[in-house]
Amino acid sequence: MIVAIDGPSGTGKSSTSRAVAEKLGLRYLDTGAQYRAITWWMLSNGVDVNDPVAVADQAGKPSIVSGTDPLAPAITVDGIDAGAPIRTQEVTAAVSAVSAVPEVRTRMVELQRAAVSGAPEGIVVEGRDIGTTVLPDATVKIFLTASAEARAARRSGELNGAVTVAATRADLIRRDTADSSRTTSPLAKAADAVEVDTTELTLTQVIECIVTLVEEKRTGS
Numbered sequence: 001m002i003v004a005i006d007g008p009s010g011t012g013k014s015s016t017s018r019a020v021a022e023k024l025g026l027r028y029l030d031t032g033a034q035y036r037a038i039t040w041w042m043l044s045n046g047v048d049v050n051d052p053v054a055v056a057d058q059a060g061k062p063s064i065v066s067g068t069d070p071l072a073p074a075i076t077v078d079g080i081d082a083g084a085p086i087r088t089q090e091v092t093a094a095v096s097a098v099s100a101v102p103e104v105r106t107r108m109v110e111l112q113r114a115a116v117s118g119a120p121e122g123i124v125v126e127g128r129d130i131g132t133t134v135l136p137d138a139t140v141k142i143f144l145t146a147s148a149e150a151r152a153a154r155r156s157g158e159l160n161g162a163v164t165v166a167a168t169r170a171d172l173i174r175r176d177t178a179d180s181s182r183t184t185s186p187l188a189k190a191a192d193a194v195e196v197d198t199t200e201l202t203l204t205q206v207i208e209c210i211v212t213l214v215e216e217k218r219t220g221s
């Protein structure tokens with residue numbers, strides 16, 4: 001059972017994917033964390049993240065290891081726990097530029113397919129290009145959406161209002177535009193993905209909806 005969950009920033013991919021994996025006894029992979037990890041390494045090592053040639057040249061250097069336990073997602077870079085530093089504003093601002101570099105994507109896709117091969121019990125993989133490029137034969141493909149307003153309000157709430165909803169909304173839209181317009185495997189809905197608009201749904205409702213879709217596929221109903 002391979003479940004691909006794609007969608008723009010802040011639509012609920014991580015929260016939903018972790019919960020679905022936990023409920024169904026599947027592993028879980030956050031591919032955004034991998035792109036954030038390589039971006040953090042580039043920034044920490046003085047690579048100009050706006051220079052695609054420099055990024056491509058260094059893309060093979062860091063060792064990135066992702067855990068797949070939905071109860072304790074973990075990521076290390078060269079053996080160092082990167083869970084917190086990959087969530088900084090500096091990394092968020094740079095990650096779209098780094099993830100647009102084809103050599104970076106080739107490297108990450110190798111890691112992602114290896115994680116799937118290492119999960120015989122099945123896995124939920126979330127990202128931007130999982131259903132279209134990384135795992136085109138996934139058993140179930142979901143494309144989550146939500147209005148920019150709902151996504152910004154959710155994210156701003158997470159930050160206890162430290163960043164305004166308007167600024168958060170502008171940042172989400174900037175990242176979605178960059179991620180959707182890059183040449184190599186842009187953010188896109190696979191033709192055979194089920195689109196779930198979460199704007200008016202609670203997280204519990206979204207989780208139930210996807211668990212039902214997976215179970216229907218499992219039983220062939």
Ligand SMILES: Nc1ncnc2c1ncn2[C@@H]1O[C@H](COP(=O)(O)OP(=O)(O)OP(=O)(O)O)[C@@H](O)[C@H]1O
Nearest residue numbers: 008009010011012013014015154158198201202203
């Ligand atoms: N249906 C929902 N209703 C209300 N809040 C939600 C819903 N889904 C997710 N959230 C909340 O929205 C925030 C963003 O969710 P999450 O991190 O799962 O999104 P994401 O798509 O993985 O984001 P990103 O692409 O930026 O990593 C979290 O605070 C989460 O708890």
Ligand SMILES: Nc1ccn([C@H]2C[C@H](O)[C@@H](COP(=O)(O)O)O2)c(=O)n1
Nearest residue numbers: 031032033035095099127128129179
């Ligand atoms: N499959 C993926 C996953 C993520 N990215 C890039 C684009 C995102 O802006 C960034 C961070 O992802 P997030 O942690 O917000 O889910 O990583 C990608 O290009 N492809």
